[in-house]
Amino acid sequence: MNAHSESIALMHKYLDGDLNKTEEQKLQGHLEDCEDCQAHLRELKRTITLLQSAEHIKAPANFTDKVMNNLPKEKKRMIYKRWVKSHPFIVAAAVFFIFMLGGMFTDWNQDSQLVVSKQENLIIQGDTVIVPEGVVVEGDLLVKNGNLIIEGVIDGDVTIVNGELIESTSLDGEGLMASVGEINGELQTVNRMFDWLWYQIKSFFSGVFSTD
Amino acid sequence: MDQIIRDKIKQVKKGDQAAFSDVVEYYQHKIYQHCYRMLGNAHEAEDMAQEAFIRAYVNIDSFDDGRKFSTWLYRIATNLTIDRIRKRKPDFFLDAEIKGTEGLDMYSQLASTYISPSDKVEGIELQRYIHHEISELPPKYRSIIILRYIEEFSLQEISEILDIPLGTVKTRIHRGREALRKRLRHV
Numbered sequence: 001m002n003a004h005s006e007s008i009a010l011m012h013k014y015l016d017g018d019l020n021k022t023e024e025q026k027l028q029g030h031l032e033d034c035e036d037c038q039a040h041l042r043e044l045k046r047t048i049t050l051l052q053s054a055e056h057i058k059a060p061a062n063f064t065d066k067v068m069n070n071l072p073k074e075k076k077r078m079i080y081k082r083w084v085k086s087h088p089f090i091v092a093a094a095v096f097f098i099f100m101l102g103g104m105f106t107d108w109n110q111d112s113q114l115v116v117s118k119q120e121n122l123i124i125q126g127d128t129v130i131v132p133e134g135v136v137v138e139g140d141l142l143v144k145n146g147n148l149i150i151e152g153v154i155d156g157d158v159t160i161v162n163g164e165l166i167e168s169t170s171l172d173g174e175g176l177m178a179s180v181g182e183i184n185g186e187l188q189t190v191n192r193m194f195d196w197l198w199y200q201i202k203s204f205f206s207g208v209f210s211t212d
Numbered sequence: 213m214d215q216i217i218r219d220k221i222k223q224v225k226k227g228d229q230a231a232f233s234d235v236v237e238y239y240q241h242k243i244y245q246h247c248y249r250m251l252g253n254a255h256e257a258e259d260m261a262q263e264a265f266i267r268a269y270v271n272i273d274s275f276d277d278g279r280k281f282s283t284w285l286y287r288i289a290t291n292l293t294i295d296r297i298r299k300r301k302p303d304f305f306l307d308a309e310i311k312g313t314e315g316l317d318m319y320s321q322l323a324s325t326y327i328s329p330s331d332k333v334e335g336i337e338l339q340r341y342i343h344h345e346i347s348e349l350p351p352k353y354r355s356i357i358i359l360r361y362i363e364e365f366s367l368q369e370i371s372e373i374l375d376i377p378l379g380t381v382k383t384r385i386h387r388g389r390e391a392l393r394k395r396l397r398h399v
């Protein structure tokens with residue numbers, strides 16, 4: 001390798017930032033004496049400047065849309081996921097109905113036993129629940145698959161599912177007698193499947209939107 | 213920005229196609245320009261840049277999250293353009309009319325792409341000349357020169373993009389610079 005080609009090799013190392021001190025001095029020394037190599041380095045630097053001055057080119061309009069339209073179809077799972085994300089309310093309602101349908105048949109068909117939400121101080125005779133006189137039920141009362149006789153007081157809402165409120169006590173054989181009990185809340189009687197469903201929906205949403 | 217792209221890629225990997233549009237939006241100009249400089253004409257450049265993004269999407273699962281996405285994307289684009297150059301018919305030449313742009317050769321199309329009317333004539337001529345000289349380089353030098361001086365990657369990054377040793381990158385960039393020096397010395 002002659003002095004010029006060695007010097008040119010060093011120029012390229014210099015342009016890549018790879019020169020060590022010794023090499024730098026060697027290149028310096030040669031350039032001071034060699035006009036050809038000075039010109040060579042100048043031309044290299046100018047070439048780089050020209051390249052760097054090349055203007056930046058932009059992609060044509062609608063480039064992104066074109067790419068997106070040509071992608072293979074995305075997995076269904078994700079479309080569903082994203083739809084869920086942008087329609088939270090509809091999805092909540094739909095999911096609720098699905099659960100409801102499942103739950104409803106279980107509740108309605110398989111469960112025909114008497115259910116009472118609280119039993120303290122209540123009398124249960126067969127399929128009839130009695131709130132005796134003088135008894136105060138604090139809070140809501142739910143009776144399912146049975147009737148309710150209120151002689152005492154219920155301090156809350158009453159829901160009777162698949163049964164009814166017996167307004168008079170005819171069980172003791174003393175004939176019709178006005179019920180003396182009272183409900184300090186709302187009474188709901190739910191006797192059909194869709195009433196039951198509606199009841200569930202209402203309680204679901206009042207749960208969802210309650211502020212406390 | 214790197215972090216945003218990283219997150220988008222994660223979403224794409226999970227199957228969220230829409231997240232990919234942000235990735236395309238962000239890289240479209242860089243990748244298009246790379247293809248344009250590699251191929252020398254707008255028509256092929258758009259085809260290959262489109263293809264690069266589609267391939268990136270299809271193969272997204274093979275992208276290693278620990279690496280830089282841009283490096284990976286540039287590699288796809290570079291390989292596609294080099295393949296395209298190899299497959300060109302021998303009669304392909306730069307002044308050929310480009311499909312759909314009757315009457316415009318590559319040079320006038322280039323001018324309309326990125327030079328505003330207020331530019332001096334010498335400026336336009338010079339830009340065309342530089343572009344032409346780049347596209348005359350052998351592809352293996354061309355890709356390195358473009359990545360280094362137009363897209364401003366470091367030599368180490370170029371070695372990763374092209375998946376060739378750093379020493380080879382240096383040898384090629386020296387030769388590329390010498391070739392261009394000879395072509396541009398009289399400008």
Ligand SMILES: [Zn+2]
Binds near residue numbers: 004
């Ligand atoms: Zn010399």
